[in-house]
Amino acid sequence: MDFIPHTPDEFQSMLAALNLNDEKELFRTIPSNLHDPDISFPSPLSEMEITESMQTAAGENRGSKLISFLGGGAYNHFSPQAVAALISRSEFATAYTPYQPEVSQGTLQSIYEFQTLMCRLTGMDVANASMYDAASALAESALMACRITRKEKIVVSAGVNPHYRRVLKTYLDPQGIEWIEAPIRDGATDLDALKTGAVETIVDDRCAAFFVQNPNYYGVLEPVDQFRGVLDPKTLLGTVVNPHSLGILKAPGEWGADIVTGDLQPLGMPLQFGGPYAGFIACRQKHVRQLPGRLAGRTTDADGKIGYVLTLQTREQHIRRAKATSNICTNQALCALAAAIYMFLMGPKGLRQAAEASVRNAHILQERLCSLKGVEAVFPKPFFHEFLLHLPMPLNSFISAARDMGVLPGIPIAPAGGLEREALLVCATEKTRKQDIDFYVEMMSRILE
Numbered sequence: 001m002d003f004i005p006h007t008p009d010e011f012q013s014m015l016a017a018l019n020l021n022d023e024k025e026l027f028r029t030i031p032s033n034l035h036d037p038d039i040s041f042p043s044p045l046s047e048m049e050i051t052e053s054m055q056t057a058a059g060e061n062r063g064s065k066l067i068s069f070l071g072g073g074a075y076n077h078f079s080p081q082a083v084a085a086l087i088s089r090s091e092f093a094t095a096y097t098p099y100q101p102e103v104s105q106g107t108l109q110s111i112y113e114f115q116t117l118m119c120r121l122t123g124m125d126v127a128n129a130s131m132y133d134a135a136s137a138l139a140e141s142a143l144m145a146c147r148i149t150r151k152e153k154i155v156v157s158a159g160v161n162p163h164y165r166r167v168l169k170t171y172l173d174p175q176g177i178e179w180i181e182a183p184i185r186d187g188a189t190d191l192d193a194l195k196t197g198a199v200e201t202i203v204d205d206r207c208a209a210f211f212v213q214n215p216n217y218y219g220v221l222e223p224v225d226q227f228r229g230v231l232d233p234k235t236l237l238g239t240v241v242n243p244h245s246l247g248i249l250k251a252p253g254e255w256g257a258d259i260v261t262g263d264l265q266p267l268g269m270p271l272q273f274g275g276p277y278a279g280f281i282a283c284r285q286k287h288v289r290q291l292p293g294r295l296a297g298r299t300t301d302a303d304g305k306i307g308y309v310l311t312l313q314t315r316e317q318h319i320r321r322a323k324a325t326s327n328i329c330t331n332q333a334l335c336a337l338a339a340a341i342y343m344f345l346m347g348p349k350g351l352r353q354a355a356e357a358s359v360r361n362a363h364i365l366q367e368r369l370c371s372l373k374g375v376e377a378v379f380p381k382p383f384f385h386e387f388l389l390h391l392p393m394p395l396n397s398f399i400s401a402a403r404d405m406g407v408l409p410g411i412p413i414a415p416a417g418g419l420e421r422e423a424l425l426v427c428a429t430e431k432t433r434k435q436d437i438d439f440y441v442e443m444m445s446r447i448l449e
Contacts, residue, residue: 011023065406066403066406066407066408067406067407067408067436067439067440068271068407068408069365069407069408069409069410069426069427069428069432069440070408070410070411070427071219071385071386071410071411071425071426071427072161072217072386072411072425072427073134073161073163073164073217073263073265074265074271074274074277075242075244075265075266075271075385075427075429076271076427076429076431077244077266077267077268077354077358077429077430077431078354078429078430078431079268079269079270079342080268080342080345080346082341082345083268083338083341083342083345084338086337086341087334087337087338087341091106092106092107092110092334092337093334098111098296098310098333101307101308101309101310104308105307105308107333108296108308108309108310109296109308110333110336110337110340111129111294111296111308111333111336112296112297112298112308113340113344114127114129114130114336114337114339114340115127115128115129115295115296117339117340117343117344118243118280118282119282121243121246121251121343122241122243122246122251122252122253122257122260122282123251123252123253123254124252124253124257124260124282124283124284125253125282125283125284125285125288126282126283126284126285126288126291126295127280127281127282127283128280128281128282128291128292128293128294128295129280129293129294129295129296129332129333129336130264130278130279130280130281130293130332130333130335130336131261131278131279131280131281131292131293131332132277132278132279132332133263133265133275133277133278133279134161134164134240134261134262134263134277134279135161135163135164135166135167135168135279136167136279137261137262137263137279137280137281138160138164138167138168138211138238138240138261138279139164139167139168139170139171139172140171140281140292140293140325140326141209141211141238141259141261141281142154142156142168142171142172142177142179142208142209142211142238143171143172143175143177143292143325144259144281144283144287144290144291144292144325145208145209145236145238145258145259146177146208146209147290147325148208148236148287148290149208149209149234149235149236151206151207151208152176152177152178152206152208153177153178153179153180153204153206153207153208154168154172154177154178154179154180154207154208154209154211155179155180155181155182155202155203155207155209155210155211156168156179156180156181156182156210156211156212157181157182157184157189157210157211157212157213157216157222158181158182158183158184158189158416158418159184159187159188159189159212159213159216159217159218159220159222160211160212160213160216160217160240161213161217161240162217162416164213164240165181178206180202182194182202182203182210183418184216184218184418185418186379186381186418187216187218187220187378187379187381187388187418188216188220188221188222188223188379188381189212189216189222189223189227191223191226191227191230194210194227194230194231195230203230203231203232203235204232205232205234207232207235208235208236209235209236209237209238209258209259210227210231210235210236210237210238211238211239211240212224212227212237212238212239212240213239213240213241214239214240214241214245214249214252215242215245215383215384215385215386217425218378218379218386218387218388218413218419218425219379219383219384219385219386219387219388219425219427220379220381220382220383221249221381221382221383221384224239224250224252224255224257225255227255227256228255228256236258236259237256237257237258237259238257238258238259238260238261239252239257239259239260239261240261240262241260241261241262242262242263242266242384243262243263243264243266243267243280243339244266244267244351244354244355244358245355245384245385246351246355247348247351247352247353247354247355247356248352248355248356248359249384258283258284258287259281259282259283259287260281260282260283261279261280261281261282262279262280263277263278263279263280264277264278264279264280264335264336264338264339265277265278267338267339267342267343268338268339268341268342268343269335269338269339276332276334276335277335278332278335278336278339279332280336281293288312289312290325291312291325292325292326293325293326294310294312295310295311295312296308296309296310296311297309297310297311353430354429354430355384355430357429357430358384358385358428358429358430358432359384359385361385361428361429361430361432361437362383362384362385362386362387362426362427362428362432364428364437365426365428365432365437365440365441366383366387366389366426368437368441369389369426369440369441369444370389372441372444372445372448373392373448374391374392374393374448375389375390375391375392375444375448376389376390377389377390378390378419378423385427385428385429386425386426386427387425387426388413388419388423388424388425388426389410389423389424389426390421390423390424391424391448392448393447393448394422395412395422395423395424396412398424398444398447398448399412399424401447402443402444402447405443405446405447407439407440407443409424409426409440409443409444410424410425410426410427411424411425412424412425413425
């Protein structure tokens with residue numbers, strides 16, 4: 001694509017059409033404290049000098065040398081080397097969007113296989129491929145629910161990841177869609193409040209959907225079997241899931257969910273400074289026309305040979321903008337492929353073993369930490385592989401001391417959503433070794449002395 005520069009006269013003409021005096025006024029909505037007009041770039045370097053400079057900078061990063069007990073939506077699971085090896089093949093690494101099915105059979109097949117695996121994992125009829133991350137998937141699911149029901153109210157549990165809820169707010173507020181948070185009690189969604197509508201008439205006949213996260217942000221397992229019974233039959237039930245937990249937990253399709261969302265990061269994607277990750281949405285067949293993203297299907301050609309095609313492309317690139325179900329312009333195919341390869345390699349047995357190991361390590365860690373003086377579990381309820389702790393000292397001081405000793409001990413959680421005082425969110429996975437647990441317990445004991 002050629003670069004077509006604009007002349008100074010053309011710049012002035014465009015500014016005049018916008019009633020602006022100069023180009024800086026285009027950015028007046030950005031807070032002034034975020035402006036940095038004095039950006040200075042270093043002088044040019046040779047390839048050898050750049051390599052040395054980058055290696056020096058990378059050496060200053062301590063993260064990979066610390067023992068991590070962080071979670072909160074990004075988890076340190078084991079990823080077989082075959083995942084990285086296969087997605088690094090040029091035919092996958094360079095593939096973007098399969099506009100032409102006749103030359104995109106491999107990409108379309110990988111998307112089709114991914115969709116099939118996600119349907120089997122979630123117990124739903126159809127799955128897309130795919131969204132940017134769990135946050136965008138939740139927001140797009142909420143809009144999807146509004147289109148299906150033709151209602152403009154969304155209720156979301158306060159146990160849903162706060163980052164996801166902020167993205168949801170960003171999507172819904174400009175469109176005038178009402179949304180409220182259902183309270184939690186003792187770490188899980190308050191069912192009594194849902195039944196009675198005690199808080200702002202939470203779930204009423206104006207509600208398009210109710211969304212809950214399971215396991216929720218605090219690690220607690222929600223009473224998922226009971227939600228369908230307290231909601232209006234016309235209110236859609238949506239859930240955000242950690243797909244790794246479905247190795248041992250009941251699939252959402254089995255307990256009445258209409259829409260399932262989540263992040264693919266636990267399925268073979270390493271922790272790499274926040275991404276790239278990918279989100280997914282799965283739903284019932286009757287809602288497929290409102291499902292954002294793409295759907296790949298399998299068919300046969302005129303000669304009876306298997307072929308793959310895009311069956312639904314309801315994005316703004318393909319149809320009229322007003323009728324598009326999403327304006328997300330990529331399907332994160334490479335990340336979806338990584339998740340598919342991971343699930344193929346692990347299989348049901350391997351995924352279950354990894355989930356069981358995560359649960360076992362987390363419960364051993366919680367029990368041993370709570371044996372220390374002044375350390376308490378915040379919510380004595382069933383959990384998957386994350387849990388909250390109250391400590392007998394300020395969290396910031398503890399976290400700082402732990403880092404100095406080579407441990408990322410968890411995520412500090414401020415009082416909110418039913419949490420009366422600050423707490424530490426701690427996570428363990430199948431990669432958490434016995435010596436890591438021993439070291440954490442010994443470290444905390446020394447810091448608390």
